Amino acid sequence: MTTADSAREAVVAACRHLAARGLSPGGSGNVSVRVGDHLLVTPTGSSLSRVRPEDLALVPVAPGPGDDAPTDATPGTGTAVVDGPRPSKELPLHRAVYAARPDARAVVHLHSPAAVAASCLEPAALPPGTATGPLPATTPYQVMRLGELPVAPFALPGSAELAAGVADLAGAAPVLLLANHGSVVAGTHLDAAVDLAEELEAAAQVVLLLHGVPHRRLTPAQVRSLRPR
DSSP, X not given: OOHHHHHHHHHHHHHHHHHHTTOSOTXXXXXXXXXXXXXXXXXXXXXXXXXXXXXXXXXXXXOOTTTTSOBTTBTTOOSOOOBSSOBOTTHHHHHHHHHHOTTOOEEEXXXXXXXXXXXXXXXXXXXXXXXXXXXXXOSHXXXXXXXXXXXXXXXOTTOHHHHHHHHHHHTTOSEEEETTTEEEEEESSHHHHHXXXXXXXXXXXXXXXXXXXXXXXXXXXXXXXXXXX
């Protein structure tokens, strides 16, 4: 089995895992891995629960002229497909993360329910130093693993504007939210990206479960002590 074949099998296994955990409703969500100077990307219009190794598109990491322009009214599909069907329309978003994070080898973008809910919250409602992005800081691992959890401005799915918003944030944050949309996670390997996506969903679920219920939150001093120095 070649390296590319192994990468295809790994992406499919990750997609199945995310779907089984209920993190990719319907046909939502997309996954990519870097293989040399190319990306293996889940295809447009496919469910993560059904994707097969041969369904993955192979495209250059860096777009060529017009490669991220809309094709047949589908943003991000471009023309420089090396192998397989057309990639997800969110290809520009994935490319933006890889460009901002040279260490990234995998990107996971999900519309998982709790993360989507978190992406709709208003961060300004929380006192400074007591939050992870729009989530009030409730657990040490939320702070340590998710970091600052910035929120990219709302933009149409698959658009250049969405990719630009991600590009502005991804270099400093491996985990981020897309306003009123979902999450984007980068990892130094595929399992790391999948794990972070699950941890984000779990942290958002905890916050939602505690909503309206008296509970303890981490203090600003505790949050500072958990941040990298």
